[in-house]
Amino acid sequence: MPFVATVNVMLKDGIADPQGQTIERALPALGFSGVADVRVGKRIRLAVDAADEQEAREQVQQMCERLLSNPVIESYEVTLES
Amino acid sequence: MPFVATVNVMLKDGIADPQGQTIERALPALGFSGVADVRVGKRIRLAVDAADEQEAREQVQQMCERLLSNPVIESYEVTLES
Amino acid sequence: MTITASLHRDLGLTDDEFEQICERLGRDPSYTELAMFSVMWSEHCSYKSSRIHLKKLPTEGAHILVGPGEGAGIIEVAPGVSVAWKAESHNHPSFVEPFNGAATGVGGIVRDILSMGARPIALMDPLRFGPLDDARTRYLVDGVVHGISSYGNSIGVPTVGGEAVFEDCYAENNLVNVACLGVIEHKLMHGRAEGPGNIAILIGSSTGRDGIGGASVLASAEFDETSDEKRPSVQVGDPFSEKLLIEACLELIRDDLIVGLQDLGAGGISCPTSEMTSKAGTGMRVNIDNVHRREPGMEPFEVMISESQERMLVVVEPRHVDAVLAVCTKWEIEANAIGEIVASDRVEIISEGAVVADVPAHALAEEGPVYTRPLARPSWIDELQASPSGDTAPASLESAFMAVLSSPNVASKRWIWEQYDHMIFLGTLLGPGGDAAVIRLPGTEVRVAITCDGPGRYCYLDPYEGARLAVAEAARNVACVGATPLAITNCLNFGNPEKEDVMWQFSETIRGMSDACLRLGTPVTGGNVSFYNETKGRAIYPTPVIGMLGSVPAEAQVRGLAFPTEDEAIVLVGTTDPADFGGSEYAKVVNGTVGGRPPHLDLDKEAALIAFLAHANGSITSSHDLSGGGLCIALTESAIAGGKGFTLDAAGDHTALFSESPSRAIVTCPKNLVGDVIAIAERAGTTALTIGTVGGAELDFGAFSVPLEAAMSAFEGALPNTLSSNIQ
Amino acid sequence: MSTKVGIVVFPGSNCEQDCAKVFGEMGAEPVMVWHADDALPDVDIVVLPGGFAHGDYLRTGALARFSPIMSAVQRHAESGGLTIGICNGFQVLCEAGMLPGALRKNAGLKFLCKWVDLEVVDADSPFTSRATQGQVLRIPINHFEGNWYCEDSVLQGLQERGQILLRYADNPNGSLAAVAGIMNEDKTVFGLMPHPERACEAVLGSEDGRLILGSMIDHVSAKAGV
Numbered sequence A, B: 001m002p003f004v005a006t007v008n009v010m011l012k013d014g015i016a017d018p019q020g021q022t023i024e025r026a027l028p029a030l031g032f033s034g035v036a037d038v039r040v041g042k043r044i045r046l047a048v049d050a051a052d053e054q055e056a057r058e059q060v061q062q063m064c065e066r067l068l069s070n071p072v073i074e075s076y077e078v079t080l081e082s
Numbered sequence C: 001m002t003i004t005a006s007l008h009r010d011l012g013l014t015d016d017e018f019e020q021i022c023e024r025l026g027r028d029p030s031y032t033e034l035a036m037f038s039v040m041w042s043e044h045c046s047y048k049s050s051r052i053h054l055k056k057l058p059t060e061g062a063h064i065l066v067g068p069g070e071g072a073g074i075i076e077v078a079p080g081v082s083v084a085w086k087a088e089s090h091n092h093p094s095f096v097e098p099f100n101g102a103a104t105g106v107g108g109i110v111r112d113i114l115s116m117g118a119r120p121i122a123l124m125d126p127l128r129f130g131p132l133d134d135a136r137t138r139y140l141v142d143g144v145v146h147g148i149s150s151y152g153n154s155i156g157v158p159t160v161g162g163e164a165v166f167e168d169c170y171a172e173n174n175l176v177n178v179a180c181l182g183v184i185e186h187k188l189m190h191g192r193a194e195g196p197g198n199i200a201i202l203i204g205s206s207t208g209r210d211g212i213g214g215a216s217v218l219a220s221a222e223f224d225e226t227s228d229e230k231r232p233s234v235q236v237g238d239p240f241s242e243k244l245l246i247e248a249c250l251e252l253i254r255d256d257l258i259v260g261l262q263d264l265g266a267g268g269i270s271c272p273t274s275e276m277t278s279k280a281g282t283g284m285r286v287n288i289d290n291v292h293r294r295e296p297g298m299e300p301f302e303v304m305i306s307e308s309q310e311r312m313l314v315v316v317e318p319r320h321v322d323a324v325l326a327v328c329t330k331w332e333i334e335a336n337a338i339g340e341i342v343a344s345d346r347v348e349i350i351s352e353g354a355v356v357a358d359v360p361a362h363a364l365a366e367e368g369p370v371y372t373r374p375l376a377r378p379s380w381i382d383e384l385q386a387s388p389s390g391d392t393a394p395a396s397l398e399s400a401f402m403a404v405l406s407s408p409n410v411a412s413k414r415w416i417w418e419q420y421d422h423m424i425f426l427g428t429l430l431g432p433g434g435d436a437a438v439i440r441l442p443g444t445e446v447r448v449a450i451t452c453d454g455p456g457r458y459c460y461l462d463p464y465e466g467a468r469l470a471v472a473e474a475a476r477n478v479a480c481v482g483a484t485p486l487a488i489t490n491c492l493n494f495g496n497p498e499k500e501d502v503m504w505q506f507s508e509t510i511r512g513m514s515d516a517c518l519r520l521g522t523p524v525t526g527g528n529v530s531f532y533n534e535t536k537g538r539a540i541y542p543t544p545v546i547g548m549l550g551s552v553p554a555e556a557q558v559r560g561l562a563f564p565t566e567d568e569a570i571v572l573v574g575t576t577d578p579a580d581f582g583g584s585e586y587a588k589v590v591n592g593t594v595g596g597r598p599p600h601l602d603l604d605k606e607a608a609l610i611a612f613l614a615h616a617n618g619s620i621t622s623s624h625d626l627s628g629g630g631l632c633i634a635l636t637e638s639a640i641a642g643g644k645g646f647t648l649d650a651a652g653d654h655t656a657l658f659s660e661s662p663s664r665a666i667v668t669c670p671k672n673l674v675g676d677v678i679a680i681a682e683r684a685g686t687t688a689l690t691i692g693t694v695g696g697a698e699l700d701f702g703a704f705s706v707p708l709e710a711a712m713s714a715f716e717g718a719l720p721n722t723l724s725s726n727i728q
Numbered sequence D: 001m002s003t004k005v006g007i008v009v010f011p012g013s014n015c016e017q018d019c020a021k022v023f024g025e026m027g028a029e030p031v032m033v034w035h036a037d038d039a040l041p042d043v044d045i046v047v048l049p050g051g052f053a054h055g056d057y058l059r060t061g062a063l064a065r066f067s068p069i070m071s072a073v074q075r076h077a078e079s080g081g082l083t084i085g086i087c088n089g090f091q092v093l094c095e096a097g098m099l100p101g102a103l104r105k106n107a108g109l110k111f112l113c114k115w116v117d118l119e120v121v122d123a124d125s126p127f128t129s130r131a132t133q134g135q136v137l138r139i140p141i142n143h144f145e146g147n148w149y150c151e152d153s154v155l156q157g158l159q160e161r162g163q164i165l166l167r168y169a170d171n172p173n174g175s176l177a178a179v180a181g182i183m184n185e186d187k188t189v190f191g192l193m194p195h196p197e198r199a200c201e202a203v204l205g206s207e208d209g210r211l212i213l214g215s216m217i218d219h220v221s222a223k224a225g226v
């Protein structure tokens, strides 16, 4: 059974995010005020084949733990559609 | 009124995604089978202050056009929570 | 799909060219054939407007092993040691999408070098943008530099120098030129499909709809409001695949497994299949079902002209096919046999069992249209040359000096080159920040010098003089670091060739380049022409960028521009003409003028200076040529680089300090050697004069004095202060 | 009997030849090791060179740590053999869990190729013995992701056990505690962002890199001598 998984990987709270900070610094110059807490992460979409949703989720979580995220600095969340 | 905006930026279909392809090619060797169509994009979270949801959305869309995404090769979607 | 009457026009072919195609074929072309002709006969691939002029360039020389016409020129820099040297432009793509446009520009020139069997070992990036006060321009600068950095660094080729010039005329048409130096590692290769029965193997990235029509649409049509619609043809670079492609190809050559190879650039698969066969007098039968693809449902014509990056075509004897595939497997890149060399003279394209194209290779590759475009000296050039050169004296010499020093064209380019790996290969003896880069070739003690120069303002005022000045400055720059100028590549950036004045600028440029190259003994080994750098009728300055290659004699010392020791004498070599202000940095920055005539160049005096710099090698401790900003800027650059101030003996006025007379350099030497140095200069046929002493923490110009610290922060701060904190 | 140095080549590595040249000039015997092999040849020192293994796609070092050779590298370290990860090699070692922490994008969000001054925090290690504590080394950096981070508790442990060997004199990338190079607890694995192999020849600007690479060679010879 084919599933489409979406994985969002963000830096953990409390870990400085240079990309976010740079965007935040750049926005006022472009005329955007009142913007704060900019955080930049990754969004990964992939198709997995699994017996059922349960198995698909486990597969993708495995991938996140071992590969798609770095637990030292990043947290992740997984959503599935079939 | 404070809002939290989430912006998902992905490469437009048809635009090559070498990163996604490389990850996809590597996965079997790492013991992950049955994975296809890997696409890697960006996820940006930020806090905006606006009079109402309408205005917040317009602001963030502007930011996407001008800074957060590269309209030439990327498409984006915005979701808002207050 | 059927041919509609106007289809060829949509593909950028004229009615006349369409007629010629029908003639060559003896019938109407198929859609696929028409697409193939449209890319191969585009300005970008066929040089139809420039050919008759390029033929006039001097290309012969004892040390030139391969001249124009192949992937890159080949120069023997020492007995048995040969290098490839070539420049390319990626102007239009980089304006549409700066990061990927610049990145794929690097990828393209690197594959040109690789196609000769050379390992790419150094890059240079001559860049032109509009003024930095514009936000879009800052975005372009940041994107282009980041694109070059991410691609060049990743494939492990150092970027050791370049140019960064900011002028109004480039605001809507930035120039992204890239030059690459390679060294023949195992043997010189040629892009020839020899031997019927041999197999054509496509290696590298899969083929998608990237840059469909790129060559004919993106690179060969003037910009206008509709250029937004051209955006889908943006190509994305994959430096990782390029790195694997480099290693795989060099291993194939090392193990003698291939007969020939060529890169796929503009024109996609159409290009090597027709050019390699046309050169070898063979034909090729190609089954495009075997082309590995990224996207489903691609039409044959899309496969034939797709400009997907990081691909090469290699021709292999049947007995070596398995070995070739094995090497590609080892390097983890895809490879598929897509064709067979045949005894005919035709390129035959087969898709799903049907012949979708059957074209004489020569017609595609060599028989493209050749135009003798009308040209005429524009009337505005007389008014321009009659207008003031902008040499009037400043209110304050000191503020004029600070203004010129912090002008983005003069100021330090560190913000750019610190983003580039300029050290890998452990051969960068002189990196960015000097007059030329000096590279020690891997595994040898052979040292070559490279630099790029293209003074657009001079060329605008007088394309003939400007082109001579460009070659002279490039030669001077390599001579300053201790090298002998050997040969040039070039990148000729111009407006719309269908306009008489642009074509005149082009022909004058060729004439000037030829004269200078002949006199200085530096033949042209190849290059690139980029036309249509024009938006809404406004063309860029004619901008010939000269890439000069020199070799440092085995016994010679490599020399930097930094003042090395306190109390040494500063000697000015060459004569200063107080009238040389046309197109100068001073005229632009202080008087807001670009007019008059460019500085007067006497090629004999330039040759004399170059001879002096060679003969004085043992006596002088540093040397730096005088160029943009004149004497005061050259002195300041050497002071900042050495961390030492100076004191001039006499207070010069603005003509002494800012004139941009060519054929000059400042050198330093121990005071007791001044006599010898002056004698060497006079014997070489130029003049020399002691003008001051190295030392202290002040830049003491006599008429005024500036703390070294203050000059340094103005010089180093200009770019970062405007370009700081960009998004990547 | 000269020191044998195994240099691991990942697809996308690009400093392997430079490392081989320098170790060779220092009297060691370099051999290239392909990442897909699952065993190391008989070597005393393992080098994970700089470059862009697997294009640095996803995260620097994220894919490389899964290469078959990495488990052999782990065993090499566990059995007391020395391993050095330079730049991209350091990133791989962190991803593989052989060294603590992770490397984020530079604070300035720019790739940086420049000479930096490094303070030798601890000279009592197989990787810094030729230097003296507090000595300042001039060695270039060349990276976009050199901004090292770890949790406070981990940092404390590293400081107490003297595992931080090199600090930036003028922190160029935002690294926590200006850390430029760290060693594992067993003193067998060393990772650093700067490129010592680029600082082994006067004409290139410095010879300080020899102090680091040479220390490793000394350590091996000393062990062999015993």
Ligand SMILES: Nc1ncnc2c1ncn2[C@@H]1O[C@H](COP(=O)(O)OP(=O)(O)O)[C@@H](O)[C@H]1O
Pocket (backbone or CB within 6 Å): C125, C126, C127, C159, C160, C161, C162, C163, C164, C409, C410, C413, C416, C417, C431, C432, C433, C434, C435, C436, C452, C453, C477, C627, C628
């Ligand atoms: N885009 C660039 N990339 C890398 N290096 C650059 C770039 N632009 C300028 N440089 C370097 O900055 C130094 C000064 O450049 P330039 O003023 O053009 O030198 P010159 O006047 O001697 O031709 C040179 O060493 C050049 O290589």
Ligand SMILES: [Mg+2]
Pocket (backbone or CB within 6 Å): C434, C435, C477, C624, C625, C626, C627
């Ligand atoms: Mg110069």
